[in-house]
Amino acid sequence: MIIWPAIIVGTVTCYLFKLAGLSIPERLLDNPRIRRIAALLPVALLAALTAIQTVATGSRLVIDARLAGVAAGAVALLLRAPFLVVVAVAAGTAALIRLL
Amino acid sequence: MSPERRREILRNAAGIGVAVGAYALSFGALSVAAGLSPLQTMVLSLVMFTGGSQFALVLVLGQGGSWPAAAGSAIMLGSRNLFYGPRVAELLDRPRGWRRLLTAQVTIDETTAMALGQEERAAARLAFWATAVSAYSLWNLGTLVGALGAALLPDPKALGLDAAAPAAFLALLAPRLRGREPWLVALAAAAVALALVPVVPAGVPVIVAALAAVAAGLRGKPVDP
Numbered sequence: 001m002i003i004w005p006a007i008i009v010g011t012v013t014c015y016l017f018k019l020a021g022l023s024i025p026e027r028l029l030d031n032p033r034i035r036r037i038a039a040l041l042p043v044a045l046l047a048a049l050t051a052i053q054t055v056a057t058g059s060r061l062v063i064d065a066r067l068a069g070v071a072a073g074a075v076a077l078l079l080r081a082p083f084l085v086v087v088a089v090a091a092g093t094a095a096l097i098r099l100l
Numbered sequence: 101m102s103p104e105r106r107r108e109i110l111r112n113a114a115g116i117g118v119a120v121g122a123y124a125l126s127f128g129a130l131s132v133a134a135g136l137s138p139l140q141t142m143v144l145s146l147v148m149f150t151g152g153s154q155f156a157l158v159l160v161l162g163q164g165g166s167w168p169a170a171a172g173s174a175i176m177l178g179s180r181n182l183f184y185g186p187r188v189a190e191l192l193d194r195p196r197g198w199r200r201l202l203t204a205q206v207t208i209d210e211t212t213a214m215a216l217g218q219e220e221r222a223a224a225r226l227a228f229w230a231t232a233v234s235a236y237s238l239w240n241l242g243t244l245v246g247a248l249g250a251a252l253l254p255d256p257k258a259l260g261l262d263a264a265a266p267a268a269f270l271a272l273l274a275p276r277l278r279g280r281e282p283w284l285v286a287l288a289a290a291a292v293a294l295a296l297v298p299v300v301p302a303g304v305p306v307i308v309a310a311l312a313a314v315a316a317g318l319r320g321k322p323v324d325p
Contacts (some may be wrong), residue, residue: 002166005167006161010148010153011147014175017182018205019200020182021181027188029183037314041177041310043286047289048306049269049306051293054268073267074270086270089155091260
């Protein structure tokens with residue numbers, strides 16, 4: 001697994017975004033299309049990452065204890081549980097199913 | 101700014117720090133479970149310091165994704181910090197030189213939200229920097245504890261850490277799902293990503309799903325967010 005290039009390229013670019021935001025005039029970003037994309041991009045990325053981490057293993061789709069764990073985490077979210085509780089409920093459910 | 105207001109801001113900043121620290125515990129543990137060393141994990145928290153991007157990077161790598169796919173996912177998620185800059189720069193009186201470099205490092209969701217939530221400029225400055233200090237220190241402390249803790253574990257799967265990762269993303273996603281359009285984009289992105297899993301290399305489905313959302317944003321009619 002090649003890790004350091006991902007860390008270096010990702011970190012430098014993320015920092016440059018933060019710095020650019022402080023340096024450019026606001027009107028450059030004040031475009032309805034750009035604002036829409038900025039709002040939708042995290043939604044799409046997080047949804048894709050959630051789906052893939054739940055049912056993908058390498059290049060296969062696999063239904064296993066993870067799906068039950070994420071479903072339990074979703075219930076915790078609906079009950080307005082804090083972040084760490086959601087994560088712990090998901091992990092605990094998956095671990096429990098594997099034990100049984 | 102009244103002493104009460106000052107105390108309230110500091111209390112809120114400390115509260116955000118604790119929440120961020122808890123989130124960092126799971127990041128540290130998941131990063132090591134994904135195959136990064138505790139050192140690599142700490143470099144991410146100390147230098148990248150933007151949670152969603154860090155999660156994306158380590159989890160794409162953990163799924164067997166290539167390094168460009170991992171970096172690309174992190175960069176796309178980190179691009180939102182660009183949009184915080186203009187508001188933050190204005191509230192902090194346009195910092196220059198080393199101050200701007202330092203401000204950039206801590207311009208993230210939490211600090212921006214706290215600064216924008218204040219009515220006076222002095223309160224906004226205090227809120228920004230108090231949140232920056234508490235979030236930065238507890239994010240890194242939490243990461244260290246989580247990473248070292250996970251390094252001692254025999255098998256992350258036995259503890260269900262592989263289910264904790266998607267649950268973490270879901271928790272980040274949930275507050276953004278207000279209204280019909282975010283739901284449609286989220287479902288479409290998930291469907292596109294899953295359909296691509298068997299046919300393209302790991303990590304690529306996430307990028308393609310995100311680009312599809314960008315295309316949808318460009319084609320759709322501009323509406324109020």
